[in-house]
Amino acid sequence: MSMEGTGATTLKGRQCAALRQMLGFNQPGVLGLNGPGASGAHSATPTSAPAWKLLLFDRVGQDILAPVMNVKQLREEGVTLHLNIHSDRDPVPDVPAIYFCQATDENLRRIGEDLRLQLYGSYYFNFISPISRQKLEDLAQAALQTQAVTQIQKVYDQYVNFISMESEMFCLRHQSSSALSYHALNKGSMVDGLFAVCVTLGTIPIIRCPKGNAAEAVATRLDKKLRENLRDARNSLFVSDGIQAGQYSFYRPLLVILDRQFDLATPLHHTWTYQALAHDVLNYSLNRVQITESTPSPMGGARSKSKTRSCDLDSKDAFWVKHKGSPFPLVAEKIQEELEDYRSKEEDIKLMKSEMALLEKKRLIDMHTSIATAILEQIKLRKLDVFFELEEKILSRQVTDKSLKDIFEDTEAGTPEDKLRIFLIYYLCAQQVNDQEIRELEDILEANGCDMAGVKYLQRWKSVTRMSQQTASASDYSGGGTKTVSMFSKLMTQGSSFVMEGVKNLVVKKHNLPVTKIVEELMEVRPGQHQDDFRYFDPKILRPTDNIPRAKNPFQEAIVFMVGGGNYIEYQNLMDYTQQAKSGVNLSSVGQQSMSSHGKRIIYGCSTLVNAKQMMQQLAELGHEMT
Incomplete structure (x- = not known):
């Protein structure tokens, strides 16, 4: 195992190679993919395989494919149409179909129905996890009953059951x-x-x-x-x-x-880095973030229209790769620098007629500006910098300049969920917890509409784990902390894309x-x-x-x-x-x-x-x- 680089030597690269070989009908050498990372059995000799095919997957297969291969890459592998196995589909005779799914009873019933209806010219079944002997016999029985045995070309166990x-x-x-x-x-x-x-x-x-x-x-x-x-x-x-x-x-x-x-404290912690913030405050999953953007009304009215925009964040985006782990104010500064650099070189790029490079650079700048703006709105609306700074002090056992009670009673600071998160961190990590103080804070949270069921579970859990000593102690969170520095000058000018006024530029001390x-x-x-x-x-x-x-x-x-x-x-x-x-x-x-x-x-x-x-x-x- 070598995890260096981003090619076929990484886990993602090897899984991608395995999936590409699957799309090449699992032929050794097809698409040059008989190297590390492919999986499944092999034919003894390569055969001439049709170039175009259909790809059918279940929900699990779709989730596995989504971060690894986009529509353009599927087209390059000869996939002309990709559909969910349980969608309504019309027959496409004489065209091979590659199935990529789990060997569940529901999926096997649908496969049997496809065989009965003779939807495709030939079938290549690739199961995400190994199919059991009994289910393999059931599949063979279905093929016999529908007289489709000669159309089934291969059945493979792929061993790619992870995203x-x-x-x-x-x-x-x-x-x-x-x-x-x-x-x-x-x-x-x-x-x-x-x-x-x-x-x-x-x-x-x-x-x-x-x-x-x-x-x-x-x-x-x-x-x-x-x-x-x-x-x-x-x-x-x-x-x-x-x-x-x-x-x-x-x-x-x-x-x-x-x-x-x-x-249990770390997953509840408010964060300050680009990728983790996107996952915390935006709809970010499977390397895609969805943001809601408002556009002015065309008639000049007060109402503005909102639309949802999907943005792919992957290894092809150099800015994302470099800055996804950076503190948010630094990301905002780097986006501003990219925008200024683009503007300074715009005329030169046009003269060189590198229009495609110009458009791609502008697209990425606009995308990250939109994502960062959506994050910034949440930071300012919920005062997330205040919560993050206070939690860091609680975890690193530093003296806090604000009490939890002050935060909880501040109607402009965070949502009830934000306040419950910091309370749980305090309850889990504080060395000495005053029972009376905890009850007072619980009453305030309950009055704010918080669901206290999670607190009750953690109280029971903490009493049990205290005896087993199998949880992180307060000292395990030591070494952290923050300090506030002046905001980057590029973000304080009138030409900045981000209004950072009121947001702290927190520098986080590196710690494990x-x-x-x-x-x-x-x-x-x-x-x-x-x-x-x-x-x-x-x-x-x-x-x-x-x-x-x-x-x-x-x-x-x-x-x-x-x-x-x-x-x-x-x-x-x-x-x-x-x-x-x-x-x-x-x-x-x-x-x-x-x-x-x-x-x-x-x-x-x-x-x-x-x-x-x-x-x-x-x-x-x-x-x-x-x-």
């Missing part, structure tokens, strides 16, 4: 799915998804996890699944000479599986979150609480014992998986850690530079990607179930 959001980030289900949420954990589906990640990367990791929670259950099942596949040498998916083979010759990655309950601190300790193989307490699995040892030999050298690559929901805050913090490691800077609590951390690479994964609002809804559901 690649970024080159270094994946989730197992789209955020609208509740099956893998913190509220409802489906451990079997998580194991299948993590197994697919290992297959796509072509590597067997060392697995570490805490004891006594959902993470341990997932790790135990994954270890068993990997070991069983390795034991079956003839059918093993981890071969040394096939396209499944990873890039490892000497190193194996570390897979750290963690439970969301270890740190609890998850990053655990990962750093385990990757460095440094003596510590987590090194001693976490379980250790090595699937390559086919007969495991309690005292299996452990790796002694630091790990250069890791996969971090969060059971119960992840977020962009943790993802960005881990990416910052890898960048600091490359530069030789180490932010560990030990305070020492680590030479072995040079060149570390980390993939962050989670069962679902949730923002604070969704996390609070899940906590509230758990609280309501207690009553």
Whole structure:
């Protein structure tokens, strides 16, 4: 496994290569994709395959494809039409159809109906996760009954049951799915998804996890699944000479599986970076953000029309790649600089007749201006800079200049949800909590219309976890904090696209979150609480014992998986850690530079990607179930 770059060596690149080979009818060498990253079986020899085809997918397949391939890329692969498998479809005879879906009873019934109606000339079935023997026999029976056996060309297990959001980030289900949420954990589906990640990367990791929670259950099942596949040498998916083979010759990655309950404060935290803010305050999912823009009435009236605009944010956008993890005021300044640079070069570009380059640059500037403006409106409307600054002080145990009571009684500061979020962070992370103070704050929140069911759940949860000591302590959040500096001069001029008046330019002190601190300790193989307490699995040892030999050298690559929901805050913090490691800077609590951390690479994964609002809804559901 090599996670460097953005090509086929990254997780996203390898999954994309596997999907492109699927669209090439799974032929080795078709589209030049018989290299790393493809999956499934192979034909013995390449055959002449028709260039044009239809693509049919279910909801899960659509979510997997959306961040990896757009319509233009599908066209380049010969896909003339792509439809949901359950939509009403007309027959297209003599045209091959590629199915990309889960092997559910509902999907198989629809496939049987398509065969009966003879909708297409030939069929290529690609199941996202392996189809069971019984369901494969049912599919064969349906083909016999409809006399469509000769039309079914191939049936494949693809092992791509995960969504690649970024080159270094994946989730197992789209955020609208509740099956893998913190509220409802489906451990079997998580194991299948993590197994697919290992297959796509072509590597067997060392697995570490805490004891006594959902993470341990997932790790135990994954270890068993990997070991069983390795034991079956003839059918093993981890071969040394096939396209499944990873890039490892000497190193194996570390897979750290963690439970969301270890740190419930971070996903509730108001944030200050571009991508995390977009996920928190805008409709941002599957690398696409939707914003509502107002346009003046054409008749000059007081009313303005509003329209929803979709913006794709991906690796092709250089500005997004460079600044998605930057503090918001810095992003606003850089957008202003880009706009000024565009204006200064506009005439030169026109003279060179690079009209397409000019239009694309202007489109990206306008898009980021619209997104940043929508975020800025929410910051000013809800005073999010005030909430972020106060939460940072609570987490880093600094003296706050405002009490929570003052914030809660300020009708212009935030929504009831914002106030409930900061209260939960205070309740979870404060070293000493006064019961009377908590009751007073609860009364104020309840009077503001807050749903207090989540608070009741956390009170029960905190009393239980206090005994097990399996949660982040107040010291795990230390090292953070903010300082306020003067706003960038470019944003204070009349020509600025952003009215930043009243917004603080907060500079955040670089520090590692609890998850990053655990990962750093385990990757460095440094003596510590987590090194001693976490379980250790090595699937390559086919007969495991309690005292299996452990790796002694630091790990250069890791996969971090969060059971119960992840977020962009943790993802960005881990990416910052890898960048600091490359530069030789180490932010560990030990305070020492680590030479072995040079060149570390980390993939962050989670069962679902949730923002604070969704996390609070899940906590509230758990609280309501207690009553």
